[in-house]
Each structure stands twice: as structure tokens, then as C-alpha cells.
Amino acid sequence: LEQPIKLGDRIQVGNTYGDVVRLRGRSTWIRTNENVVIIVPNSEFINQSVTNWTANDRQVRISLPLGVSYGSDPGVVRDVLIAAARKHADVLAEPSPEVIFIEFGDSSLNFQLRVWTTKHVQTPTRLKSDLYFAIFETFRKEGI
Numbered sequence: 001l002e003q004p005i006k007l008g009d010r011i012q013v014g015n016t017y018g019d020v021v022r023l024r025g026r027s028t029w030i031r032t033n034e035n036v037v038i039i040v041p042n043s044e045f046i047n048q049s050v051t052n053w054t055a056n057d058r059q060v061r062i063s064l065p066l067g068v069s070y071g072s073d074p075g076v077v078r079d080v081l082i083a084a085a086r087k088h089a090d091v092l093a094e095p096s097p098e099v100i101f102i103e104f105g106d107s108s109l110n111f112q113l114r115v116w117t118t119k120h121v122q123t124p125t126r127l128k129s130d131l132y133f134a135i136f137e138t139f140r141k142e143g144i
Contacts, residue, residue, distance in 0.1 A: 002035050004045065004052060005023075005028070005045070005055075006023070007020055007021070007022075007023060008020060009052050009055065010053040010058075010122065011030065011050060011052050011055075012051065013049075014040075014048055014051045014106060016030055016032070016038050017030075017032065017033075018031050018038065019031050021036060021037065026042055027039045027040060028042060028045070028127075028139055029041060033122055039052075051055040054121060057086075058118045058121050059092070059116055059117070060116070060117060060118075060121050061095075061114055062114070062115055062116075062120065063113070063114050063126060064112065064113040064115075064131055064132065065112055066110070067108030067109065067110050067111070068109050068144055069108060070107075070108070070109060071082070072144045074101055074109060076142060076144065077099070077109070077111060078101075078111075080135065080142060080144065081111065081135060083090070083138070084113075084131060085097035085131065087134065088115075088127070088131060090120055090130075091116065091127075092116040092117060092118065094116075095116050097112075097114065097115045097116075099111055100111070100112045100128070115127070
């Protein structure tokens with residue numbers, strides 16, 4: 001009676017992470033980013049926690065951890081991170097990107113950039129890479 005997953009959902013069960021491409025009585029087929037289909041017995045969905053990244057919709061938040069030197073101005077860091085996020089075409093304007101000052105680390109001020117996307121549900125690492133490249137370039141120009 002319960003239907004925690006449906007075709008097209010982005011899920012994680014155990015160490016398997018991918019899109020549901022087939023639902024059967026005894027098993028579910030999940031396609032990974034490598035285009036490998038993993039057949040998961042449906043009992044796994046009862047015996048383990050299942051994360052359904054797209055149960056509500058295709059909008060997901062991606063977090064990027066960053067550390068900068070203690071000589072950096074946290075306000076400038078925040079502004080640079082927000083600007084880099086806003087320039088990326090696949091980062092949603094709403095909810096807007098945000099920067100969290102996480103902690104004073106052993107050798108760095110640690111931040112987290114949080115962005116929302118609907119286009120990189122399957123490829124969050126690609127979006128992170130794009131943003132890291134843009135941030136690095138801006139940090140270099142700003143002397144951070």
C-alpha cells in the first residue's frame with residue numbers, strides 16, 4: 001500500500017545511489033550516474049533506510065565546504081561566494097544561495113556555501129566543480 005518511491009525518483013538505499021528506472025514485484029532497478037543498473041531486492045526498502053531525494057520535487061540543496069586563511073575578511077568571503085553562486089545558470093534564485101560561517105578551524109575560517117538546483121540532482125559534483133572553479137578565480141583576484 002505504501003509507495004515511498006516511484007519511477008524517476010532519485011534515491012539512495014544502502015550504498016546504492018541513482019534513479020529508479022523499473023519497479024517490479026520483487027526488485028527495483030536503479031540506474032547510477034555511471035549508467036550501471038543495480039537490481040535491488042524490494043526487501044532492502046523495508047530493512048534499510050531509504051533516502052528519496054526527489055519525493056517532493058526535483059529541487060535539492062547542495063552544500064560546498066570552504067576554508068580560507070585567518071587573514072581573510074569574512075564579509076568579503078560571504079559576498080564573493082554569493083556572487084559566484086548567483087552567476088551560475090543552474091543555481092536557483094529562490095531559495096537564494098546562502099553562506100554559513102561554520103567555525104574557526106585549526107588553520108582556516110570554515111564556511112559553507114548552500115545553493116539550490118533542479119538541474120543537478122543526478123550530477124551535484126559537476127555543479128560543485130563549476131562553483132569551486134569560479135570561487136577560486138574570484139578568490140585569487142580578491143587576494144583571499
